[in-house]
Amino acid sequence: MSDSPSVGLCHACGVALKTTYQAFALQHHTIDYTFRGDTPNEQAHLTLASTYIVARFCSSQCCKPGLGSLLQAQRLSAALEYNQIQAGPRHPCAKCGKPVNMTQPHSAWVRCELTAEWNGSLWQAMAPDWFIVLAVMCPDCAGLASDAEDARQPDRQRLRV
Numbered sequence: 001m002s003d004s005p006s007v008g009l010c011h012a013c014g015v016a017l018k019t020t021y022q023a024f025a026l027q028h029h030t031i032d033y034t035f036r037g038d039t040p041n042e043q044a045h046l047t048l049a050s051t052y053i054v055a056r057f058c059s060s061q062c063c064k065p066g067l068g069s070l071l072q073a074q075r076l077s078a079a080l081e082y083n084q085i086q087a088g089p090r091h092p093c094a095k096c097g098k099p100v101n102m103t104q105p106h107s108a109w110v111r112c113e114l115t116a117e118w119n120g121s122l123w124q125a126m127a128p129d130w131f132i133v134l135a136v137m138c139p140d141c142a143g144l145a146s147d148a149e150d151a152r153q154p155d156r157q158r159l160r161v
């Protein structure tokens with residue numbers, strides 16, 4: 001095999017990660033509900049734009065206990081760690097409560113399992129093997145908590161139908 005460096009260390013216990021690991025991450029994605037199926041989950045087709053990994057874990061035993069504080073670090077409720085949001089078409093933003101249209105590009109905090117592949121010079125995470133949506137974020141609230149408080153005023157204009 002190759003002499004590639006280690007993938008990284010577990011955020012909780014510090015062991016060297018295998019090429020498949022779990023992560024707490026912010027996904028930017030769009031969901032298309034045009035597929036045939038009986039449930040919204042079957043009808044949904046997700047287009048993943050990007051995944052920002054905040055913390056990696058060796059196992060679900062290490063990942064699950066860490067989720068509450070990771071969510072709080074993003075100024076979200078730790079109780080969201082128990083969430084398993086089903087496919088949409090609409091879901092309230094975890095921060096401001098505004099409905100998020102999940103057919104439009106939006107963000108979501110997820111627990112996911114990723115496989116990293118060595119491309120010869122660095123590790124690249126492939127699209128998640130699976131993920132659980134913990135919190136859906138509207139475009140105004142998406143982003144990392146290091147950003148300044150959002151001072152935007154609510155848009156009072158209404159659409160004429």
Ligand SMILES: [Zn+2]
Nearest residue numbers: 010013058062
């Ligand atoms: Zn661990």
Ligand SMILES: [Zn+2]
Nearest residue numbers: 093096138141
């Ligand atoms: Zn919001």
